Amino acid sequence: MEIVGQLQKQFVDFSTSLYGEGFLDEQYLQLQKLQDESNPDFVCEVVSLFFDDSEKLLNNLATALQQQVVDFKQVDAHVHQFKGSSSSIGAQRVKNMCVAFRNFCEEKNLDGCLRCLQQLNHEYFLVKNKLETLFRLERQIVEAGGTVPVIVA
Amino acid sequence: MGLAAAEAQFHVLAVDDSVIDRKLIEMLLKKTSYHVTTVDSGRKALEFLGWNEGNSDEAIFSPKNNQEVEVNLIITDYCMPGMTGYDLLKKIKESAVLRDIPVVIMSSENVPSRINRCLEEGAEEFFLKPVRLADVDKLKPHIMKTMGKETLNHENQDNDKEIVETEIQSQQQQTPQSNINNNKRKSMDEGLSPDRTRPRYNNGLTVMSN
Numbered sequence: 476m477e478i479v480g481q482l483q484k485q486f487v488d489f490s491t492s493l494y495g496e497g498f499l500d501e502q503y504l505q506l507q508k509l510q511d512e513s514n515p516d517f518v519c520e521v522v523s524l525f526f527d528d529s530e531k532l533l534n535n536l537a538t539a540l541q542q543q544v545v546d547f548k549q550v551d552a553h554v555h556q557f558k559g560s561s562s563s564i565g566a567q568r569v570k571n572m573c574v575a576f577r578n579f580c581e582e583k584n585l586d587g588c589l590r591c592l593q594q595l596n597h598e599y600f601l602v603k604n605k606l607e608t609l610f611r612l613e614r615q616i617v618e619a620g621g622t623v624p625v626i627v628a
Numbered sequence: 629m630g631l632a633a634a635e636a637q638f639h640v641l642a643v644d645d646s647v648i649d650r651k652l653i654e655m656l657l658k659k660t661s662y663h664v665t666t667v668d669s670g671r672k673a674l675e676f677l678g679w680n681e682g683n684s685d686e687a688i689f690s691p692k693n694n695q696e697v698e699v700n701l702i703i704t705d706y707c708m709p710g711m712t713g714y715d716l717l718k719k720i721k722e723s724a725v726l727r728d729i730p731v732v733i734m735s736s737e738n739v740p741s742r743i744n745r746c747l748e749e750g751a752e753e754f755f756l757k758p759v760r761l762a763d764v765d766k767l768k769p770h771i772m773k774t775m776g777k778e779t780l781n782h783e784n785q786d787n788d789k790e791i792v793e794t795e796i797q798s799q800q801q802q803t804p805q806s807n808i809n810n811n812k813r814k815s816m817d818e819g820l821s822p823d824r825t826r827p828r829y830n831n832g833l834t835v836m837s838n
Contacts, residue, residue: 502758503754505758505760505761506652508657508761509652509656509761511659514655514658516655517655520651521651521652523649524647524648524651525648526644528647528648554709555736556646558651559646559648559736559757560646560648560649560758562736562758563646563648563649563652563757563758564648565758
């Protein structure tokens, strides 16, 4: 079917670009490996958990950095958590931003932290958008009667 | 308990305060055919294992709980609020009832001194996060080691009681066992360089057609 072929190509091209541009790393592939017939929504479920957790963390970070006296340890704790979760799902650019953020926390550099938070927000919503697009493409392929191509490293 | 358990699935208790990591480790373990229980703190892990701290200094184990819950391995995150994975490890190794359960530590941070401390305290393995299927495959030998031990312990229970106290003391002074110097060191060596030496993702993608 022509439409399936087109969608599959779109999916492959899009996936390739996500990995190529560093939005996703090998860990995302590891997640795919864990998904199977008995757990067909595993990746989607983990990513949804990531979305919820991340948005909560971003709010907590904003609040923590707005305090009269900023508790950098608390800020660092949030970033540490974010670094962990983004690493676990393979959101590489988000993870890298967290690494930079932690350095500013250590230096107690408020300006640096605020800038990082801004960039972190940006990177997070970028990857969220991209993952949602990816899931949408997968759904479209399946609805058109095709199977989702498997990407391997 | 005993031989009948060998036929059933192995039961792993996973401890992690991150909901995402709990989901991940659960899936990794299920994929390797383990029966999994996940908890979000060290305290809950101890409760699950039947630990009830009574009024005295010694932990009182509820025999009923202990019999219903058979755990063949504990895998725990290191960085957790309240009780860290290391604290949990210590409590387990200090307990005459729990000390034989193999414990594996996971951490997102590659800190050689941290790894050493855990291994010296009795952890079997130290996994860097994110944990992979290849890591989970390493768990079987540790579980199998204790399956044999358990049947022995049942026979020698009375003899072992006195030995237990002195063993705990000498273990704390012991230098790391030689078997630590195999692939467990791998994480430490990798820690010396800023990047982990995992295969890096590159553009050499291939697509498997279905």
